[in-house]
Amino acid sequence: MSDQPVLSVSDLSVDLGDTEVLDGVDLTVERGELVGLVGPNGAGKTTLLRAARGTLTPDAGQVLVDGDPVASLSAKAVGRRVATVPQDTSVSFAFSVREIVEMGRTPHVPRFGAMEAADHDAVTRAMERTEVVEFAGRSITEISGGERSRVLLARALAQETPLLLLDEPTASLDPNHRLRTFETVSELVREGRSAVAAIHDLDTAARYCDRIVVVAGGGVIANGPPESVLTTPTLRRAFDVDTVVTDDPITDRPRVTVLPEDAAAAGGPDIPSVDRVHVVAGGGRAGPLLARLSRAGVETTVGPVAAGDSDATVADALEMDTVAVGALDGVDSAALDRVGELAAAAGAVVVADVDLTSGLVPVLDRVSESGKPVYCVEERSLAERTVSQAAAERYRALRGEEGVAASAPELLEALA
């Protein structure tokens, strides 16, 4: 096969009715690439996919499929190069599963000819690959939504095209079917096919896509590997939400957490009276608390916290001033001094639900020296948290009865 891109979209503009859906979009898909399209609803992902397979005529720009303008190709020729797995999987006609998959061969079978051995082989392969053989004889109207979406994937595979377009293929699927669909697609891509998938679920996109293209406001606002595209600023621009991006410890791919919209952030009754707090975090206990504080608009500093601790990641993502220490180094005097400064600069100090280890003793001392009011978040019992008796004693001495909250929202109430 040639080296040219499987799909090359340049300067594509589409108006639907009076609204401009896409404006000057460029997109190139190489052989063996799985590209994820993400973006808010109505951003034009589906429109882009429709233009890519020529079922929608753009107002400007060009779409090349395998090097040829899609507009110049017959529907049959396009059907041999591009297959689509549709978003809406409802089929209301009692065709058997096999008949539906056989329809994938439509672009290959001449009008006055029957399906040949090669066609039947392609159908069988597609059905085996998607594991729909077992219900090949059943009616498409009788099987479950998850099974149906696999049948439609099988139909697209039976087309044997170099390019596969998937429009929210797993939007309505349970995690098991979602996984199987994308495992199948990425397997195909490893074998040299290409795929473009519009995906709502950012974690799925991050996990399976080689490249992610963020479509928003009629254009491409980011395009690159998941790590470089799924960032808090980009996601803020695309979706208008605050997010924390962390590394998924299991898949080692970015994981996106959308921060909750707080009543406080919306101007509710819980606006904290302090505008700056210092949080003693660590052990991955403070993430939700930091997110809440950030949403509530409280300037927050954090520390000490071990580099690589998820609390550090969250604080980083939220652009908080953080005292980071090496995981094995312990808290040195420079770090302690910095904690003291930050505590003194804050209106209050919050001790998160951290383990009470001996390393915490000097930290609590510094906090105490700052003379600021101390609030404690206690999600677990003290007994559960106690590692060092000395630290536990110091903690008890520090904690006033009034400043104890059982959760992050309660703390915000206390701060108000």
Place this chain on the structure above:
Amino acid sequence: MHAARRAAGWSAVLGAALVAVVVLSAGIGPVPVPAETVLKAILEAVVVPTFAGGDFAWRHPFSFSLQQSHRAIVMSVRLPRILLGALVGFALAAAGAVMQGFFRNPMADPSIVGVSSGAAVGAVLSIVAPAVLPFGFGLETTAFAGALVTAFGVYAIATESGKTPVATLLLAGVAVQTFLGAITSFLLLNAGESMREVVYWLMGHLDNAGWDDFVPVAGVPVLPLFVLACFAVLLAYARDLNVLLLGEEEAAGLGIEVERTKQLLLAISALITGAAVAVSGVIGFVGLIVPHVLRLVVGPDHRVLLPTSALAGSAFLVAADTAARSGPQELPVGIVTAAVGAPFFLFLLRKRRVHEL
């Protein structure tokens, strides 16, 4: 392969049923004729080409000793009517199957784009005011022309920048049918003497059918050939019709030239329906109910559905017309098809999932 086998199997069964209905029907009437005599009379008419001594000639290989009156009743009176009914039923049911698939709507019938209403205006005009028609066109010609003009008009109204959304087509069809209905009613009011003739035509009828109704040109019956040619084209597009059932966007993705295919299916359906309506008037329900029932039996695959619907439509209309002409008073067959078809349809509606294609 599988579909072809199923189509052949079902067609053989329904074809045999059609032959049986034709033979039985030809025996029924004021003068009963035994089925054996009917068969013999039909066989006598069979011709084979021969080349005896270099001379080409048509020969009748069969010859039986039959009552001349029986032979005349079967061959000249009953068989033309029966075969015309078979042809009309064939055409209407085939067009109905195509239109239901085309519109993805089980309530679609061959007249949905106004073909019958257009034919009615043409036919009524030729009865009520033949003087206004040019060239002395006959009723069939004006009816056929009215059908085609209407279908094309509805298509043109519903088409915008090269695309014809089926929903628009459906609504345009309904509006145009209503409008043409008004014209027909107006003509009817002024029909005077010919009122009865007009009403009779509008109800759909097969009486007084003769071999002339098959439009023979130089001894070749053009109408059956025309209907069969149209049917062959529709059959060639059966696979496309299946894919269109998935939705137009999907069909386009699977390599179907959607708009072109729709144009062609619509045009052929209008032609085949127009031809049927021109010779028999507006016979309702055949094109609606027969494909529907067959879909429940053989499934939605048009490669099977189309031929079986056509054959079943044939048999159904022949049977209905036999009932229409063998009662104490001869009825227009359209009354029988509607009177039998509608309750049966309602029965299915209650009994099974008729709302699904």
